[in-house]
Amino acid sequence: xxxxxxxxxxxxxxxEMEEVTKGGIVIPDTAKEKSQEGIVIAVGxxxxxxxxxxxPLEVKVNDRVVYSKYGGSEFKDAGExxxxxxxxxxxxxxxx
Amino acid sequence: xxxxxxxxxxxxxxxEMEEVTKGGIVIPDTAKEKSQEGIVIAVGxxxxxxxxxxxPLEVKVNDRVVYSKYGGSEFKDAGExxxxxxxxxxxxxxxx
Amino acid sequence: xxxxxxxxxxxxxxxEMEEVTKGGIVIPDTAKEKSQEGIVIAVGxxxxxxxxxxxPLEVKVNDRVVYSKYGGSEFKDAGExxxxxxxxxxxxxxxx
Amino acid sequence: xxxxxxxxxxxxxxxEMEEVTKGGIVIPDTAKEKSQEGIVIAVGxxxxxxxxxxxPLEVKVNDRVVYSKYGGSEFKDAGExxxxxxxxxxxxxxxx
Amino acid sequence: xxxxxxxxxxxxxxxEMEEVTKGGIVIPDTAKEKSQEGIVIAVGxxxxxxxxxxxPLEVKVNDRVVYSKYGGSEFKDAGExxxxxxxxxxxxxxxx
Amino acid sequence: xxxxxxxxxxxxxxxEMEEVTKGGIVIPDTAKEKSQEGIVIAVGxxxxxxxxxxxPLEVKVNDRVVYSKYGGSEFKDAGExxxxxxxxxxxxxxxx
Amino acid sequence: xxxxxxxxxxxxxxxEMEEVTKGGIVIPDTAKEKSQEGIVIAVGxxxxxxxxxxxPLEVKVNDRVVYSKYGGSEFKDAGExxxxxxxxxxxxxxxx
Numbered sequence: 239x240x241x242x243x244x245x246x247x248x249x250x251x252x253x254e255m256e257e258v259t260k261g262g263i264v265i266p267d268t269a270k271e272k273s274q275e276g277i278v279i280a281v282g283x284x285x286x287x288x289x290x291x292x293x294p295l296e297v298k299v300n301d302r303v304v305y306s307k308y309g310g311s312e313f314k315d316a317g318e319x320x321x322x323x324x325x326x327x328x329x330x331x332x333x334x
Numbered sequence: 335x336x337x338x339x340x341x342x343x344x345x346x347x348x349x350e351m352e353e354v355t356k357g358g359i360v361i362p363d364t365a366k367e368k369s370q371e372g373i374v375i376a377v378g379x380x381x382x383x384x385x386x387x388x389x390p391l392e393v394k395v396n397d398r399v400v401y402s403k404y405g406g407s408e409f410k411d412a413g414e415x416x417x418x419x420x421x422x423x424x425x426x427x428x429x430x
Numbered sequence: 431x432x433x434x435x436x437x438x439x440x441x442x443x444x445x446e447m448e449e450v451t452k453g454g455i456v457i458p459d460t461a462k463e464k465s466q467e468g469i470v471i472a473v474g475x476x477x478x479x480x481x482x483x484x485x486p487l488e489v490k491v492n493d494r495v496v497y498s499k500y501g502g503s504e505f506k507d508a509g510e511x512x513x514x515x516x517x518x519x520x521x522x523x524x525x526x
Numbered sequence: 527x528x529x530x531x532x533x534x535x536x537x538x539x540x541x542e543m544e545e546v547t548k549g550g551i552v553i554p555d556t557a558k559e560k561s562q563e564g565i566v567i568a569v570g571x572x573x574x575x576x577x578x579x580x581x582p583l584e585v586k587v588n589d590r591v592v593y594s595k596y597g598g599s600e601f602k603d604a605g606e607x608x609x610x611x612x613x614x615x616x617x618x619x620x621x622x
Numbered sequence: 623x624x625x626x627x628x629x630x631x632x633x634x635x636x637x638e639m640e641e642v643t644k645g646g647i648v649i650p651d652t653a654k655e656k657s658q659e660g661i662v663i664a665v666g667x668x669x670x671x672x673x674x675x676x677x678p679l680e681v682k683v684n685d686r687v688v689y690s691k692y693g694g695s696e697f698k699d700a701g702e703x704x705x706x707x708x709x710x711x712x713x714x715x716x717x718x
Numbered sequence: 719x720x721x722x723x724x725x726x727x728x729x730x731x732x733x734e735m736e737e738v739t740k741g742g743i744v745i746p747d748t749a750k751e752k753s754q755e756g757i758v759i760a761v762g763x764x765x766x767x768x769x770x771x772x773x774p775l776e777v778k779v780n781d782r783v784v785y786s787k788y789g790g791s792e793f794k795d796a797g798e799x800x801x802x803x804x805x806x807x808x809x810x811x812x813x814x
Numbered sequence: 815x816x817x818x819x820x821x822x823x824x825x826x827x828x829x830e831m832e833e834v835t836k837g838g839i840v841i842p843d844t845a846k847e848k849s850q851e852g853i854v855i856a857v858g859x860x861x862x863x864x865x866x867x868x869x870p871l872e873v874k875v876n877d878r879v880v881y882s883k884y885g886g887s888e889f890k891d892a893g894e895x896x897x898x899x900x901x902x903x904x905x906x907x908x909x910x
Contacts, residue, residue, distance in 0.1 A: 242429070243426040244392050247426060273888060273898065288864050329819060329820065330856075333815065382477075407464065418465065418522055433592070436617065439617055482579050503560065529714045530714055571680065625811075628810060629806070695784075706809040720909040723905060724872050763872065770867050
């Protein structure tokens, strides 16, 4: 199976993260949006600007990325779970 | 009967999917948007940009696509059910 | 009486549809927007783009169209009921 | 008294309509926006586009128009009631 | 004291109006926005368009205007009450 | 300490105002936004337009300004309280 | 580990602030947005304008900044907590 996302969409394979909740800094009285890590599986043709040009995405296949936990649509195939989200829901590329 | 969708609209025949709920990865504390698969039946003339040019759609008739479960309008004809949605509600073209 | 809709507005005469509810495919856990059919009675001068050009509408008088059930304004004349809606609420032209 | 509306504003004198509720077609399970008729009393200089040009309005003084019942601001003068609304709340010009 | 409003802002001295509620036409089942009259005290440099040009306001000092009752910010000075609002909240210039 | 606000941001030192509530005109049935006075401490580089040019702010350091009470973010330093807000939340420059 | 934020995103290391609540000026009846300080760890390639040009960010690595407490997404790595936010949530650069 191959997924070709449209426009500024990106297909992500979420990484299973161990829940990190060891004390640490706690910023009081804010309810921050959580982020999550994953691997880029496929990227769309780019964002279409109002002047008609298409801007290639900044992420590429195999990039490890941090994305907002509250964006995108789930897609399941053969028991695997993917996420299809707009590039604007991707926060950063992470190098480890 | 023939449906000619307007602008960036696309007519989809939804595929009946077996409900895949075998364990798998569960991303906790997020309520992800669900996706669905279907076949493209007809496509509109394209999205009209503010500069007056029309951009042809990225999907074409017979493409198998993944789309967001929460977009579009139902259309019924001869007992068959179709979905008319904007291309921005289509997430990816899928090749199996 | 003659109605000349403004801009991208379209006047529609709704068609009375028999309620089609014979089993068929039911897409679970989504509340899809319903569509409705009607005949185009009059069309406006077109949508005005921000660059000042007016784009003629894609629909024309006598087209049979599918439109979203939740758009537009009712207009009653001589016991007849019309709908005035923006072209963006029209989903497709239908040929039977 | 003379009212000179600004920009794309239009001054309307609402027409008193007999409440037409004789059976007729009832489109079930939709709550359509109601429309109302009135006479155009004054028009503004036109809508200002982002490129700096002003687009004259499509309606003119003495036009009989159909407008959305839920737009605009009331203005009272000498016991008379007027409506000042944006041209985008006017649906159509009506010729009887 | 002198107030120099910014951009498309306008300073208004509201006029005390006798509450006009003598019968008259009542448009049923609509909750219209109320309007109010006032005198223009000062005007800003104009609205800045996205192309970088500034468009002078249509109103000028001493104009008597009708404005929407639900826009703007109150400003009090020496027991006097002013309103600072965007030109888009001004509906019309009134000549009596 | 020096604060260099970004873009169209402005740093304001709020002025302590005596609460002026001596009778005066009361505009009934409106809940107007309150305004507040302050001194401009620092200004940003200007608003960035979509065409890529930066427009210098209309206010400058030491201007006494009226701003909307419900915009901006508080910033505290050495027991002093500042407000950082976008120029669009500043209503007028005041000369006394 | 290295984080390369996308577009107009910025990675921030929040500073632990002593809670400053010594009397001081209290502006009554407003619920101001709180601000917070942090150090810029990484910056994105810049904001993409609709004309296709990318505008470099105003902040750079090691800048000490004030940002709105209610923007951005948390990111945790090795027990450290970071914030990834859009440059528009950064209010000012602070020099101490």
